[in-house]
Amino acid sequence: MRDRVQIAPFTGAIQTMISFYQIFLAGVAAFFITASLKSFFRTRRPAPLLSLLASLSIFVFAIYPDIAHLVSETLGMGENLNTLIFTGFVIMTAALIYLSGRIDSLERDLTRSVRGESIREFNRSKDK
């Protein structure tokens, strides 16, 4: 941990040292925060706000990783926050698998529809 650089935190109440990994993660999160905000103001749809919330969470946890323990203690979960995060990960993986299956199904339907249309057009041109 000697490579961590001590910085003055915003509040001064929490002493923290930030590693390069945290800066990188915060940078990536900042990029997605910007993209989500741009998308929201362009489309005025709520979907980018979810992405914004997720990116903000990652940004906060990246800069203040101790906050995870603070939240866990406040909620009365102790070390069980790890279990919650792991469960969340499993749920997200299951959701990804489900969505991937749905996308495949839609792609097949699209191909069938496109093929049907092209063959109908071909038959029409043969009959002329």
Added chain:
Amino acid sequence: MKGDVSSRIFVVIPAFNEARAIGPVVRSVREAGFSHIFVVDDGGEDETLHEATRAGAYCLRHGVNRGKGAAVETGIEAARISGAEIVVTMDGDGQHSARDIEKLLAPIMEGKDVCLGVRAFDPKVMPRGKIAANIIANAFIYALYGLSVRDSQSGFRAYGKRALGLIRPDCDGYEYDSRVIGEIERHGLAWAEVPIATLYTAYSNNKKQRQNFLTGVKTACAIAFK
């Protein structure tokens, strides 16, 4: 080739933005003695359809790009509807020689269900990167399907009536050629391999829609996980 047999042989050529090459390809197939040529324009934005029609092919068009596999299946479906008993598939970019169609058909006439064209993996003819990629692909296909083929990625193939009725790769992209190998194994089809010429032209080597490392990885994932 006897007249009554050749009337049942259809050549299917999938094409995506191949306006520069498709005309000469179709004309060369006609000169080789095959007049039932289906070109499937896979949602391209150039004059592929126009050039193919001008050269004497029957043309079908996908309203949106669906992939090489989807285009081949569309062409095969149209050929089946039109009474095909043998279908030859080949690429639309001029890499395959129409003179090899007879070679592909010979095993089919002798009773084989599928005949696979095998390119020469010769560094003088094929780029070294492509040779390596094909060797890896062949090993991957063997691991997946247990069939040892010399060229799992060649799109120059001939299918007999039984194969046309059974093979259903049910995929849209470049993984189609590999999935066909799986279908051969699944249905216990009789297959053969014949050497074919491969013509690497400046056009085929530099076209924007050619396969590269990323599409190779994507194809491998599609074969393994879908």
